[in-house]
Every structure is written in C-alpha cells, then in structure tokens.
Amino acid sequence: MPTNLPPEARAKWAKYLDARTPEEKLRALEEYLSTIPKHKGTENLRAWVRRKIADLKEEIEERKARRSGSGAPSFFIEKEGAAQIVILGMPNSGKSALLRALTNAKPHVSNIPFTTKHPIPGMMYYEDIQLQLVEAPAIVEGMRRGSIWWGSRVLGLARNADALLIVLDSRNDPLSQARIIVQELKEGGVEIVKPRGEVVILRSKAVHGIKVITLGKLIDCTVEDVRKLLSSYGVFNAEVKIFGEVSLDDIEASIFERKIFKPAIVLLNKSEKLENEIIAEYIGKIKKFFPSSPIMPVSSLTRENLDKIPKLLFDNLGIIRVYTKEPNESSPSDKPLILKKGAIVADAIKKIREDYLKFFKYAKIWGPSAKYPGERVGLDHQLQDGDIIEVRTKIKGI
Numbered sequence: 001m002p003t004n005l006p007p008e009a010r011a012k013w014a015k016y017l018d019a020r021t022p023e024e025k026l027r028a029l030e031e032y033l034s035t036i037p038k039h040k041g042t043e044n045l046r047a048w049v050r051r052k053i054a055d056l057k058e059e060i061e062e063r064k065a066r067r068s069g070s071g072a073p074s075f076f077i078e079k080e081g082a083a084q085i086v087i088l089g090m091p092n093s094g095k096s097a098l099l100r101a102l103t104n105a106k107p108h109v110s111n112i113p114f115t116t117k118h119p120i121p122g123m124m125y126y127e128d129i130q131l132q133l134v135e136a137p138a139i140v141e142g143m144r145r146g147s148i149w150w151g152s153r154v155l156g157l158a159r160n161a162d163a164l165l166i167v168l169d170s171r172n173d174p175l176s177q178a179r180i181i182v183q184e185l186k187e188g189g190v191e192i193v194k195p196r197g198e199v200v201i202l203r204s205k206a207v208h209g210i211k212v213i214t215l216g217k218l219i220d221c222t223v224e225d226v227r228k229l230l231s232s233y234g235v236f237n238a239e240v241k242i243f244g245e246v247s248l249d250d251i252e253a254s255i256f257e258r259k260i261f262k263p264a265i266v267l268l269n270k271s272e273k274l275e276n277e278i279i280a281e282y283i284g285k286i287k288k289f290f291p292s293s294p295i296m297p298v299s300s301l302t303r304e305n306l307d308k309i310p311k312l313l314f315d316n317l318g319i320i321r322v323y324t325k326e327p328n329e330s331s332p333s334d335k336p337l338i339l340k341k342g343a344i345v346a347d348a349i350k351k352i353r354e355d356y357l358k359f360f361k362y363a364k365i366w367g368p369s370a371k372y373p374g375e376r377v378g379l380d381h382q383l384q385d386g387d388i389i390e391v392r393t394k395i396k397g398i
C-alpha cells in the first residue's frame with residue numbers, strides 16, 4: 001500500500017539519512033515520526049520508525065553504560081568468515097549443544113533453561129570457507145515487550161545476521177515453538193518468507209545520479225519512475241539494484257529498510273528417537289510457518305544429519321565464491337571473494353580495489369558463468385559460484 005508521504009515528511013527523512021551519530025539519528029527520526037500522517041497506508045512505516053527509535057535509544061544507553069564501565073556487556077559480535085549465522089530457539093531447545101557439535105566453541109550445555117545469557121560465537125568450515133555461528137540467548141513469547149532484558153537485543157542480532165538457524169525441540173511442542181519464533185521475529189521486523197524480489201540501495205557520493213542495475217525486472221514502473229521516487233526522498237546519488245520482481249511500492253519500502261528478509265534454516269532437534277512418520281508430520285506442519293525454508297531433523301546427541309548443515313547453510317545464504325587470478329599467473333587465489341548472489345563483475349572489482357573501476361578494460365572469466373574458458377566480459381556480467389576472474393586495466397602495473 002502506498003504511503004503518500006507529504007513533502008515535509010520526506011524532507012525529515014532526508015535529514016535522518018544524513019545524520020551521523022545515534023543521537024542525531026534519534027532526533028531526526030522523532031521529528032520524522034511526527035510528520036507522518038496516520039492512516040492505514042502508513043501503519044507499517046510508523047511501526048518500523050517506532051521500532052528504530054526504540055533500538056536507537058537502546059544503543060545510546062548501551063554506549064553510555066559501556067563508557068562508564070557499568071551495565072551489561074555488548075551484544076554485538078564482530079563478523080568473521082564468509083557469513084554470520086545466528087542460532088535462535090526457545091530455552092533448552094539445544095542451541096548450545098548444536099554450537100558445540102558444529103564449531104570450536106565450548107558453550108555450557110545444561111537442562112536448566114536460560115543457561116546462555118550472552119551471544120556466543122564459533123567458527124565452522126564449509127569446503128574452503130568458514131562460516132560464523134552465533135548462539136543467541138533464548139527466545140520467549142512477548143520478549144520485545146520487556147519480559148526478559150535481552151528481548152530486543154536478540155532481535156537486533158537476528159537483524160544483523162546473514163542467515164538464521166532456527167532450532168526447534170521436537171520433544172516439546174515444536175509447532176508452538178515455530179509459531180512463537182516467527183511471531184517474535186515479525187514483531188522485530190525480520191521476515192523469514194522470501195520476497196518475490198529484492199531492492200538494494202547503496203547511497204554513495206561516488207555514484208553520480210541514480211544508477212539502476214536491473215538483474216530482475218520492474219513490474220509496474222520504469223527506471224525514470226524509480227529516479228523520480230528516490231529524488232522525492234532526497235536521494236540523488238545512489239546505485240539501485242533490482243533482483244527478482246520489484247514494484248515501485250517495494251522500492252519505496254526499501255528506502256526505509258522497513259522489513260528485512262533473512263534466509264532461515266529450520267532444525268528439528270532431539271529427533272534421534274522419533275519415528276519417521278512423526279517427523280514427516282511435524283515437518284509438514286512446521287512448513288506452514290516457514291514456507292520458504294528447508295526443514296531438517298537432526299540430533300546433536302547422535303550427530304544425525306549434522307554433517308549436512310554446512311552445505312545447507314551455504315546454499316541458502318545467497319552468497320557466491322569468486323576466485324581472482326593475476327594475468328601472468330596460472331592458478332587463482334586460494335581464498336575466494338565472497339559476493340552476493342547476482343553480483344556482477346563491478347562488485348568483484350569493488351572488493352579487490354575500488355579504483356580499478358576507473359581503469360577497467362575488460363575481465364576474463366573461467367568457470368560456471370563463462371560461455372567458454374577465458375571469456376571476455378564487461379562490468380555488468382553476472383558472476384556465479386566458483387568463477388575465476390582476471391581483471392585487465394588500461395594502465396600497466398595495476
């Protein structure tokens with residue numbers, strides 16, 4: 001539904017986008033909220049702004065507490081490896097046992113609920129890359145409304161992750177657990193159902209004007225409409241990438257990053273003694289809550305199906321590995337670049353060295369996206385997992 005914001009509100013939004021510190025952002029958002037008209041079309045937007053205000057207040061409080069050396073330690077876990085995956089579940093579902101079984105981390109496993117009170121990271125291998133798993137403290141019903149202190153912080157962890165690993169306890173009403181987790185995520189602005197399209201807006205002074213890169217399709221508008229919409233929100237320099245099917249409303253929504261989609265993998269844990277028919281019945285019912293997620297029975301106790309988790313995660317993360325090669329070398333780098341699925345040659349170059357873009361002549365590609373080995377391509381060529389790329393520039397030596 002369109003929001004039809006008045007110019008005053010759009011101007012306030014532009015102020016928020018330019019704000020640097022959390023305090024400035026908070027002030028700008030409060031002003032913005034007061035200018036949004038109250039009607040059905042702005043309901044989601046207002047809810048999103050209120051949530052963002054609450055998160056900013058929390059961030060400001062947390063910083064103050066850290067500076068003065070008091071209060072709870074930070075929930076922020078620095079990303080390591082190719083992606084960060086947050087393990088979510090209700091108390092006692094087996095999150096710590098899973099983290100222990102899959103990574104080098106040694107969290108405390110216990111049948112006392114709420115054993116884990118802070119996020120715990122661990123690293124897991126998938127072929128030639130590492131993925132970071134982070135166990136989050138347990139989810140409970142109504143957690144954002146303050147029944148437990150880490151409520152909104154756990155949702156903050158989920159929003160910051162690249163994917164979610166949801167652990168359901170098959171021995172303790174897994175369907176209710178699925179329902180509560182989806183509900184809590186939704187209230188925290190995290191969607192686990194894959195949208196039909198995706199818009200990524202990168203605001204940058206380095207881009208002149210609005211550059212729209214269409215990797216999917218615009219369904220009810222033209223590139224010109226996208227430009228007009230963005231400039232009405234005070235966004236004049238940005239790169240806009242369209243994946244899948246995207247409407248003008250979707251683009252407007254993505255300006256506010258209102259909903260965030262996170263790929264989720266669901267594990268039905270403690271399934272070692274369950275009969276196959278019961279497992280199949282549970283999975284069928286859980287699917288209603290997680291329609292676009294793979295659901296797998298596992299057991300951290302017997303290690304059943306645990307070896308399938310790294311590949312399942314990688315396949316659902318929406319990332320690809322691209323290997324770089326120097327023109328005069330025969331073999332590519334061991335360590336791949338990690339790019340988003342749908343990434344183009346220009347994205348790979350930005351990761352190697354941004355200023356290569358200015359001197360770009362062509363790239364040579366070997367692997368799945370190349371029509372033949374060593375195919376010559378331009379900046380807009382779409383890459384695939386396992387590609388090897390060699391970049392040629394107009395200047396010798398770089």
Ligand SMILES: Nc1nc2c(ncn2[C@@H]2O[C@H](COP(=O)(O)OP(=O)(O)OP(=O)(O)O)[C@@H](O)[C@H]2O)c(=O)[nH]1
Nearest residue numbers: 092093094095096097110114115116138270300301
């Ligand atoms: N039978 C069986 N028990 C398991 C399995 N995984 C975990 N458990 C047990 O379930 C209990 C809770 O496990 P934890 O890993 O501590 O659960 P948690 O989700 O981290 O719990 P909190 O940190 O308190 O939220 C422990 O007694 C584990 O031994 C499993 O696959 N099968």
Ligand SMILES: [Mg+2]
Nearest residue numbers: 095096115116
């Ligand atoms: Mg735990």
